[in-house]
Amino acid sequence: MSEGEKYKLLRAFLILSFCIFFFQTGTTTEARANYSKFSEPKVLAEFLVAKGGDPILLPVTFQHSDYLFLFDTGSTHMVFDTSFRNDLGQLRGTATVVTPQDKKVTVECYDAPEAFLGPLNIKECGNVLCAEIEELDLIEDERISGIIGMNFLIRYAVQIDFDGGILTFLQPLTGENPNWGEAFASNHNSPLVLQVQGNILDDIEADFTVDTGCLATGTLDRSVFRKVVPEEGAKTLVVRVKTLAGILDTREARIEELSVGPFEYDGLIFEECSPNLLGLSFLSRHAVTFDFFNGIIYLEQGREFRKNDERDMSGLRLVRYSNKTLIYAVEPDSPAYKAGIRAGDVITRVRNRNALSYQLWELRALLKSKAGRAIPMTIKRGGDAKKASLQLERKL
Numbered sequence: 001m002s003e004g005e006k007y008k009l010l011r012a013f014l015i016l017s018f019c020i021f022f023f024q025t026g027t028t029t030e031a032r033a034n035y036s037k038f039s040e041p042k043v044l045a046e047f048l049v050a051k052g053g054d055p056i057l058l059p060v061t062f063q064h065s066d067y068l069f070l071f072d073t074g075s076t077h078m079v080f081d082t083s084f085r086n087d088l089g090q091l092r093g094t095a096t097v098v099t100p101q102d103k104k105v106t107v108e109c110y111d112a113p114e115a116f117l118g119p120l121n122i123k124e125c126g127n128v129l130c131a132e133i134e135e136l137d138l139i140e141d142e143r144i145s146g147i148i149g150m151n152f153l154i155r156y157a158v159q160i161d162f163d164g165g166i167l168t169f170l171q172p173l174t175g176e177n178p179n180w181g182e183a184f185a186s187n188h189n190s191p192l193v194l195q196v197q198g199n200i201l202d203d204i205e206a207d208f209t210v211d212t213g214c215l216a217t218g219t220l221d222r223s224v225f226r227k228v229v230p231e232e233g234a235k236t237l238v239v240r241v242k243t244l245a246g247i248l249d250t251r252e253a254r255i256e257e258l259s260v261g262p263f264e265y266d267g268l269i270f271e272e273c274s275p276n277l278l279g280l281s282f283l284s285r286h287a288v289t290f291d292f293f294n295g296i297i298y299l300e301q302g303r304e305f306r307k308n309d310e311r312d313m314s315g316l317r318l319v320r321y322s323n324k325t326l327i328y329a330v331e332p333d334s335p336a337y338k339a340g341i342r343a344g345d346v347i348t349r350v351r352n353r354n355a356l357s358y359q360l361w362e363l364r365a366l367l368k369s370k371a372g373r374a375i376p377m378t379i380k381r382g383g384d385a386k387k388a389s390l391q392l393e394r395k396l
Helices: 005-009 027-033 082-087 136-140 222-228 360-366
Strands: 043-048 057-062 065-071 079-081 091-098 104-110 115-119 127-131 142-149 157-161 167-171 182-185 193-199 205-210 218-219 236-243 246-255 258-260 264-265 268-272 285-290 296-301 316-321 323-332 344-349 374-381 384-391
Touching: 057 142, 079 082, 082 127, 082 142, 091 127, 205 222, 218 222, 222 246, 246 258, 316 360
Parallel strands: 065 142, 079 127, 218 268
Antiparallel strands: 043 167, 057 065, 057 115, 079 142, 091 104, 104 127, 157 167, 157 285, 182 296, 193 205, 193 258, 236 246, 246 268, 258 264, 285 296, 316 323, 323 344, 344 374, 374 384
16 A cells, blocks of 8 residues: 555555455355356456556446446455445345454445446345445545455456556456466465465565555565564655555555566565555556456566556645545655645645646656656645645655
8 A cells, every 4th residue: 555645545455455354155166166168268348447557446337327346356245335225125144354454344244236347247246245435535536336346256357458448357268378478376265365475585475465456566464574674774664544444654665576476576665564465556567367267367567567666755645525635644754744735734736737637646646756856736724825846755
């Protein structure tokens, strides 16, 4: 979760990625038993999605209306917002889930309703969870109504072309498909969790959950982070991020060497947070195929494979609330703080444009674009308007 706010505003660690649900159903084995061998992958549905690692939002049709759902491999189940509670039928029970910040949340379980992702019927996933996820609107700058989780995805293969901005659902094949790239079999014992092994600094092995709901490059749990980043002499950065579990302080560090199979990466930014994750910013360096049905992930280098990993250089933490671009935190000794900007201020203009004309991901990209760049702003504090200019500064 971290890399400018695009990473950080969390969804970044969690986006309600109830990241590992302690709740099981029998749908996975039944789903796999229903398939025979296919001679070639058949395209079942195709969607245009954001390029370059921005949140993957897909349209779900429910009761004749379309709603945006987050594509989240870190969530084991489909999730509907509580605003749909009265339309989901009879309550089937409750479950306790644990977020990556170890916060326990009680959620309700319902039979999956008749709802459609393109031609694909969500009813086939068996059951859905119902939880309050409205705060995702503040983080993602979109009205997000639910989460597309693994108990639905397990039936398919999904290819994501991050360079072209296209996501395709395929009817899965049995066995491996070398045409899809380098294959990584998930090493997790649950088919609802995708996990690959990575090697850090040549000698530290770590199992990473692959989580498209995490916008960051990745996270390391505390024990691994401390092996990789010694307490003395290491360059780390403490940042404050808004999550669904509240506002939290976390550390970031650049990892000089990471390898995943034959792929090698330099200078990636990881956060200290449980569990170990590879997030959307990492995945967007590749062309990715998730063969959920067979538990295999395929990676190929994309155009952005060697892109520099940068985080926010302004010190601003932003949300959209009541049609305002609101600053919820300012890092101490940051360019924004030095420019006199404070938590609670509202940004009205950025570089002579109305702040609301930017999507949040555009603002976050601008605020990590180039060290030394001056960003003029107009902010409102109470009834007073004030001009400010901050100079972007790389701190990690």
